[in-house]
Each structure stands twice: as structure tokens, then as C-alpha cells.
Amino acid sequence: MPDLTTSIGNTTFQNPVFVASGTFGYGLENPDLVDVSKFGAIVTKSITRHPREGNPPPRIVETPSGMINSIGLANIGVEKYVREMVPNYEKIGVPIIMNIAGSVEEEYCEILDIVESVSSNIVGYEINISCPNVKEGGIEFGVDPLLTEALTSALRKRTEKLLILKLSPNVTDIRVIANAAVNGGADSVSAINTVYGMSIDSMARKSEIYTTYGGLSGPAIKPIGLACVHKVFNAVDCPIIGIGGITDSADAIEYLLAGASAIQVGTANYRNPAAGLSIVEGMESYCSKHKISHITDLIGKVKTHE
Ligand code: RRO
Numbered sequence: 001m002p003d004l005t006t007s008i009g010n011t012t013f014q015n016p017v018f019v020a021s022g023t024f025g026y027g028l029e030n031p032d033l034v035d036v037s038k039f040g041a042i043v044t045k046s047i048t049r050h051p052r053e054g055n056p057p058p059r060i061v062e063t064p065s066g067m068i069n070s071i072g073l074a075n076i077g078v079e080k081y082v083r084e085m086v087p088n089y090e091k092i093g094v095p096i097i098m099n100i101a102g103s104v105e106e107e108y109c110e111i112l113d114i115v116e117s118v119s120s121n122i123v124g125y126e127i128n129i130s131c132p133n134v135k136e137g138g139i140e141f142g143v144d145p146l147l148t149e150a151l152t153s154a155l156r157k158r159t160e161k162l163l164i165l166k167l168s169p170n171v172t173d174i175r176v177i178a179n180a181a182v183n184g185g186a187d188s189v190s191a192i193n194t195v196y197g198m199s200i201d202s203m204a205r206k207s208e209i210y211t212t213y214g215g216l217s218g219p220a221i222k223p224i225g226l227a228c229v230h231k232v233f234n235a236v237d238c239p240i241i242g243i244g245g246i247t248d249s250a251d252a253i254e255y256l257l258a259g260a261s262a263i264q265v266g267t268a269n270y271r272n273p274a275a276g277l278s279i280v281e282g283m284e285s286y287c288s289k290h291k292i293s294h295i296t297d298l299i300g301k302v303k304t305h306e
Helices: 078-092 105-116 145-156 174-183 219-235 249-258 275-289
Strands: 006-008 011-013 017-019 041-043 060-063 066-069 096-101 122-128 162-167 188-191 195-197 214-217 240-243 260-265
Touching (some): 066 219, 078 096, 096 105, 096 162, 105 122, 105 145, 122 145, 162 174, 174 188, 240 249
Parallel strands (some): 017 041, 041 096, 162 188
Antiparallel strands (some): 060 066, 066 214
């Protein structure tokens, strides 16, 4: 049986297949649909300091090989999250990574302090500095290496749990932001969040998303995600969590070869909430077939032509 375990910072996961933020609620919504204990980890929807309604509809539209969302950070806020969700995590038998979003450094810090003040089996935090859909929703950090480093080091002082910075592809050079996160003390970076996109109904001559632009996800963005992961892998010394258009185990293996230590399945969950479980099985078969004893042997092993 191949060994699928992978480590990020001080934490070892039973396999490298996580479900992505925003595509699996708070981790507690699908118990009858999927055996969540078989995932490597669940990453929650982004949580902010106060509850948010999000953007007005329409806020999701299907596009060729993908979808565009502009949810606008709709969530229950950290207090309700700690009261109603966190206590239930003991039962579900899978590591939880809480995704945190804010508009200023103090907001991120306050959220982290509130969660750290209660006992929980949250194993780490994915810090969203890359939401494309709100005016002050972290993307200001995600495009600026100085702000990224300062935010990361403020958060690093507050927790010993995993600290993962979620990066945007909507930047000139993702390596500069990844490097800033690591200099600030991040254990890992996840790449990528969604890519700015737009969809137009030619008959109505109207934008199909209320906010005009949204975040493109799904198979359409896999080549962008792979390039970002590969660039970061070759420039920055930290484990990377690969995200973007992963639908099957071949996609997941491609991300590992590009340099990812783990991957997240996002848009594919909308079609099949158990997509991640098929990916775990497919990875096992790939390793057996190719006589790979440990999945981590694949990390960064893509052959290039240079
Ligand atoms: O809620 C959203 O609109 C959203 C978020 Br927070 C994010 O990080 N990425 C995305 O595509 N949508």
C-alpha cells in the first residue's frame, strides 16, 4: 500500500487531498453525502470578525470549463463560528483548517485571538489575502509584499498552529508575495485563489455577475495554478498547497509534480462532493502502478526542457 501521508510545517496529514475554502461550508454540512474522515483536511469558508451577507445576486455563473463567483465573503462571523461550529469538530475525525479574512491587520489578529482562546482541534489557519470580490477583503495585502510580511508576522506571534497564506494569481510575480509570507513566518502558502473574470449575456447585453467581475475557478485555471506552484517551488523554500481546477487524480498528481506538497479540490465539489475521495483512490492506484512508495517522492519532480 503506498504511503500517502504528507507534512506541512509541524502537521502530518493522512493524505494530500484537502477540500478548498468556500466549497465545503464550515466542514459540517455534508455528513451523509461524503465520509469526510477520508480527506486529508477540510478548509472552511472564510470567516470574518462580523457576519456578512455577501454581495447581491447574481453571484455565481457557469463559464466554459469553469465558473465565476462573487460571493463577497458571506459568512457567519467568528463569534457564531466559535460557538456553533468549532465544538462539533471533535466528532468529524478530519483536521480542520480555518480560513480567515479581514480588511485590516487588526481584524485578522482579533479573529485569530478569539479562535485561539478556545480549545479546538483546528490544526491551522489559511489566511485569505486574495479574495477578488470585496473592496477591502485582503487582496490589498495579497498584492503587496510589505503588507503581506507584516500581517504574517503579526499572526505568527499569536499562534503555533499551521499558518498558511493563500495567494492570488492576480499579481505581477507571485514569488515575491510567497517570499514575503515566508519571511513573515508562514509555514506554507496555498496557490492559487481565483482569477479575475467576467461573463456577459450577449442577448441581454448585460454582465452575468452583479459586481461585474468575479473570481474564475475550475479546469479553465489549472494551467495558471500549475505555473504559479512551479514558480514558487523553484524560488521559495516552503511547502506549497496547490489549488486550481483539480477534478481528478491526474490533475492532483500534476500539481505534486509542479511542486505542491498537498492540493485542494474546489469547484469539482459542486458537481460531486466526493470528488476528493476519488482523487485519493486514484493517487493510490497511480503510486502502485508507478512503484512510488511515498506520494511525497513526486513533489517537484516534473521534467522541464531547460
Ligand atoms: O467570498 C468570495 O467571494 C470569495 C472569496 Br472570500 C475568495 O477568497 N475567493 C473567491 O473566489 N471568492
